[in-house]
Amino acid sequence: MRMESIIFQTIARQGLYVIMVFSFFLLGRGHNEPGGGFIGGLMTAAAIVIQYLAFDLEMVKKALPFDGKKLVALGLLFAVGTGLGTMLAYGIFMDHSFTHIILPFFGKVELTTAFLFDVGVYLVVVGGTVTIITAVGEEEPWNS
Amino acid sequence: MLLLAILLPFLAVFILPILAPILQRKLGWAIAVVPLFLFFYFASFLPQVAGGVPVIIDYQWVPQMGINFSIYLDGLALLFALVITGLGFFIVAYSVSYLGKEENLSNFYTFILLFMGSMLGVVTTGNLLVLYIFWELTSVSSFLLIGFWFHKEESRYGALKSMLITVFGGLAMLAGFIFIYLITGSFDLREILAQGGQLTGHVYYLPALILVLLGAFTKSAQFPFHIWLPNAMEAPTPVSAYLHSATMVKAGLYLLARMTPTLGGTPEWFSIVSGVGLVTLCYGSFMAVRQTDLKALLAFSTISQLGLITALFGFSTKLAMVAAVFHILNHATFKGALFMVVGIVDHETGTRDIRQLRGLGQYMPVTALVIGITAFSMAGIPLLSGFVSKEMFFAASLALPGVGIAQWLFPTMAVLGSIFTFLYSMMLVFNVFGGKPKANTNIIQPQGDHYGMLWPPIILATINIVIGIFPAVVQDLLVLPAAIGGYGEAISERLILWHGLGMPLLMSGIVIGVGYLLFMKQKSVIALVEGVQNHRFNLNVLYDRSLEWLNDSATWLTAKQMTGFLRDYMVFVMLWFILSVGGTLLYKGGLNLTTLDLSPVGPYELILALVLIAAAFGVALLPTRLAAILSLSSAGAVMFLFWINLRAPDLALTQLIVETVSTVLFLLAFAHLPELTKEIIPKSQKLINMAVAGASGLLITLLLISGNASRYYEPIADYYLQQSLPLGGGHNVVNVVLVDFRGFDTMGEITVIAIASLAVFALIKLRPGKRGSAK
Numbered sequence: 001m002r003m004e005s006i007i008f009q010t011i012a013r014q015g016l017y018v019i020m021v022f023s024f025f026l027l028g029r030g031h032n033e034p035g036g037g038f039i040g041g042l043m044t045a046a047a048i049v050i051q052y053l054a055f056d057l058e059m060v061k062k063a064l065p066f067d068g069k070k071l072v073a074l075g076l077l078f079a080v081g082t083g084l085g086t087m088l089a090y091g092i093f094m095d096h097s098f099t100h101i102i103l104p105f106f107g108k109v110e111l112t113t114a115f116l117f118d119v120g121v122y123l124v125v126v127g128g129t130v131t132i133i134t135a136v137g138e139e140e141p142w143n144s
Numbered sequence: 145m146l147l148l149a150i151l152l153p154f155l156a157v158f159i160l161p162i163l164a165p166i167l168q169r170k171l172g173w174a175i176a177v178v179p180l181f182l183f184f185y186f187a188s189f190l191p192q193v194a195g196g197v198p199v200i201i202d203y204q205w206v207p208q209m210g211i212n213f214s215i216y217l218d219g220l221a222l223l224f225a226l227v228i229t230g231l232g233f234f235i236v237a238y239s240v241s242y243l244g245k246e247e248n249l250s251n252f253y254t255f256i257l258l259f260m261g262s263m264l265g266v267v268t269t270g271n272l273l274v275l276y277i278f279w280e281l282t283s284v285s286s287f288l289l290i291g292f293w294f295h296k297e298e299s300r301y302g303a304l305k306s307m308l309i310t311v312f313g314g315l316a317m318l319a320g321f322i323f324i325y326l327i328t329g330s331f332d333l334r335e336i337l338a339q340g341g342q343l344t345g346h347v348y349y350l351p352a353l354i355l356v357l358l359g360a361f362t363k364s365a366q367f368p369f370h371i372w373l374p375n376a377m378e379a380p381t382p383v384s385a386y387l388h389s390a391t392m393v394k395a396g397l398y399l400l401a402r403m404t405p406t407l408g409g410t411p412e413w414f415s416i417v418s419g420v421g422l423v424t425l426c427y428g429s430f431m432a433v434r435q436t437d438l439k440a441l442l443a444f445s446t447i448s449q450l451g452l453i454t455a456l457f458g459f460s461t462k463l464a465m466v467a468a469v470f471h472i473l474n475h476a477t478f479k480g481a482l483f484m485v486v487g488i489v490d491h492e493t494g495t496r497d498i499r500q501l502r503g504l505g506q507y508m509p510v511t512a513l514v515i516g517i518t519a520f521s522m523a524g525i526p527l528l529s530g531f532v533s534k535e536m537f538f539a540a541s542l543a544l545p546g547v548g549i550a551q552w553l554f555p556t557m558a559v560l561g562s563i564f565t566f567l568y569s570m571m572l573v574f575n576v577f578g579g580k581p582k583a584n585t586n587i588i589q590p591q592g593d594h595y596g597m598l599w600p601p602i603i604l605a606t607i608n609i610v611i612g613i614f615p616a617v618v619q620d621l622l623v624l625p626a627a628i629g630g631y632g633e634a635i636s637e638r639l640i641l642w643h644g645l646g647m648p649l650l651m652s653g654i655v656i657g658v659g660y661l662l663f664m665k666q667k668s669v670i671a672l673v674e675g676v677q678n679h680r681f682n683l684n685v686l687y688d689r690s691l692e693w694l695n696d697s698a699t700w701l702t703a704k705q706m707t708g709f710l711r712d713y714m715v716f717v718m719l720w721f722i723l724s725v726g727g728t729l730l731y732k733g734g735l736n737l738t739t740l741d742l743s744p745v746g747p748y749e750l751i752l753a754l755v756l757i758a759a760a761f762g763v764a765l766l767p768t769r770l771a772a773i774l775s776l777s778s779a780g781a782v783m784f785l786f787w788i789n790l791r792a793p794d795l796a797l798t799q800l801i802v803e804t805v806s807t808v809l810f811l812l813a814f815a816h817l818p819e820l821t822k823e824i825i826p827k828s829q830k831l832i833n834m835a836v837a838g839a840s841g842l843l844i845t846l847l848l849i850s851g852n853a854s855r856y857y858e859p860i861a862d863y864y865l866q867q868s869l870p871l872g873g874g875h876n877v878v879n880v881v882l883v884d885f886r887g888f889d890t891m892g893e894i895t896v897i898a899i900a901s902l903a904v905f906a907l908i909k910l911r912p913g914k915r916g917s918a919k
Contacts, residue, residue, distance in 0.1 A: 132901050
């Protein structure tokens with residue numbers, strides 16, 4: 001599935017950073033603007049897919065040495081942990097709360113427990129996609 | 145704080161991966177801190193609970209369904225909690241010396257902690273459904289522990305057997321709890337206990353009783369459900385000492401104690417529970433005599449002793465309740481020690497075969513003393529704790545309510561079971577540790593007493609002696625409050641060593657006398673037992689055959705249905721969908737083809753719809769696979785444009801990226817598939833496919849139109865639009881709904897994504913006959 005195109009490889013290499021930043025941006029703004037955990041996660045997954053299309057799987061694995069399965073578990077931990085955390089604090093599972101704090105440069109910033117949950121969603125989506133892509137991608141094609 | 149204590153074992157699991165590489169073989173010492181701390185923490189509640197004031201704390205969980213995480217810590221719960229944590233400490237400490245360095249210690253202690261937490265949950269919870277959840281968690285952790293050496297076939301078999309039987313009982317128990325809910329209207333233990341004995345007259349009483357008893361009998365290995373316990377001995381010895389002698393199997397007994405005020409006191413309870421208990425007592429001790437594996441002997445001994453306690457719960461008198469609770473405590477101490485000593489023998493000599501072991505007392509005198517004390521306690525020799533509780537057992541069997549055959553049959557069975565208990569206890573001590581070592585065996589010579597493994601059993605044996613001579617030590621703080629907690633009324637029995645010359649003492653005397661005679665003639669007795677066993681119906685064979693039959697039937701049914709073609713499966717699924725959903729729609733008259741509140745349809749929408757239809761047809765009709773995939777992709781892209789048109793940016797973004805990523809995945813997998821060839825499908829098949837496809841399309845259309853037209857309630861969208869900023873703190877309603885209002889659903893969805901990705905990984909990496917290896 002690899003395309004030996006210098007143009008594509010260059011764009012992929014530079015684009016990775018741009019797309020990653022954009023996906024974090026989408027993750028963070030989800031609560032008030034279009035975005036959120038699923039979309040951010042899929043963006044990151046798309047970035048990784050582009051790497052995989054441009055380069056060899058071995059190179060991608062060396063550059064991004066994380067295990068998709070562990071990400072998935074970590075994401076679920078975040079999500080369930082948010083729920084348990086609020087249960088220990090307030091007595092109800094997943095009773096989200098939010099406050100606003102004033103930061104010097106950014107002004108009024110919102111902090112929510114829902115963001116932690118969204119991070120969990122993000123990690124699961126990224127981890128799940130990476131797992132599937134590497135699992136399928138590592139196999140030899142049928143007729144080779 | 146109490147909640148945190150109960151959940152502490154579960155939380156401790158999280159630091160295990162951090163500690164394991166640092167501490168390695170010493171990991172057990174760090175883990176042992178957990179039960180030790182919990183033991184003293186629970187002990188701090190003794191004065192309050194013994195004074196008759198149980199600790200009750202409620203946490204709301206799902207109040208609409210009556211599921212609350214309530215804690216109900218009375219004498220009974222506290223006794224169990226102390227046994228679980230106290231013995232847990234000893235077991236973990238013992239395991240440090242017992243387990244070799246090649247074992248997967250972090251897994252082992254994770255499972256042990258999981259079990260400890262679940263068992264604590266079972267005994268401290270005040271809500272029946274939460275009890276069920278923890279009950280099943282103990283089954284799961286027991287499964288993991290029995291199958292710890294999963295490369296051994298026997299371990300896998302034993303783990304599966306224990307799980308199938310106990311989970312079957314657990315489901316029955318859940319059904320029984322639901323019956324109790326239907327009678328009393330509550331899952332809350334306090335409310336159910338407050339209703340006292342009023343349940344027993346209800347028409348649902350008998351089903352509730354039988355189902356709950358099924359749960360208790362399967363978990364506590366009562367006849368005929370005992371068959372899993374001997375196979376569970378495949379687990380490492382610390383596991384056998386902890387779960388399968390002292391704690392997990394006692395969960396069923398806990399259930400019996402808890403349900404006594406509610407379900408007990410009736411003739412049905414009396415006959416079923418006492419009957420099963422006494423039969424198990426005799427059967428277990430009978431079978432134990434002929435066992436050649438020391439652990440198997442102890443397994444049948446456990447089955448028999450659990451039968452004794454079950455019988456006591458069946459008797460339903462105050463004396464019997466005290467005796468039962470007292471024996472739970474005593475049995476935990478002596479059985480735990482016995483298993484640990486057998487583990488020492490196995491560890492030192494390399495074998496557990498009673499025929500090969502002899503004269504070990506010469507090499508391990510202190511060990512011999514320890515096993516002597518604890519085995520004698522089990523056998524009911526005076527001045528040991530087992531004697532006191534056994535005397536009370538005999539006394540309780542004589543003081544039965546009512547008249548009838550039970551008056552003389554039950555004491556007789558009690559004596560009979562105890563005689564054989566005495567016999568195998570003597571065999572355990574004197575055949576293994578007495579006499580002279582055999583010359584022509586190839587067992588390893590022990591190097592002397594191994595104190596690293598021996599100190600926990602020494603402490604437990606000492607407890608046996610102390611309680612045996614001064615039983616009143618545990619009376620007011622432990623045993624009586626537990627009995628009162630179980631029975632529901634005040635009890636004023638006293639635990640004393642000498643009750644005077646009476647029937648119970650005579651019965652004990654008969655046991656010791658006849659037992660000694662049989663011990664002298666043990667070979668004939670063993671031959672007798674073997675002879676009987678070969679003639680009777682073998683339950684293990686029944687279990688194996690049932691599983692085989694189940695597998696064969698399932699294979700037959702699957703073969704009939706699974707033709708191997710995805711297309712056929714689609715037809716089955718679609719057909720069922722059309723029939724069930726469409727049928728309901730027509731049957732309930734839900735078909736409503738009026739149109740309300742439709743968005744205007746302009747040229748853009750029309751063009752997009754036409755392109756969508758063309759793409760759909762393209763998927764079915766295009767000749768090459770690549771073209772078909774791209775056509776599917778373009779259908780998704782059209783959806784993306786629709787979302788933009790309808791001003792839904794979140795959905796549009798998600799659709800676009802999902803479409804892109806899944807197309808890439810498709811094309812990746814595309815490299816692994818053979819070329820599309822033209823298939824020859826019979827005309828009738830084609831017509832069926834077209835009909836099913838057309839019908840499902842029509843059904844969906846009708847559903848959507850009817851759904852839109854049927855306005856039974858206010859649309860919830862208004863609520864979300866109004867409340868998302870004040871309640872959720874966010875302007876993006878879609879996101880707030882996802883993570884906050886419906887956060888629980890999202891948690892379920894990401895769990896599904898997680899499982900799906902793991903399944904893809906497993907299906908690809910672990911398929912048979914592939915090149916490469918899974919990592």
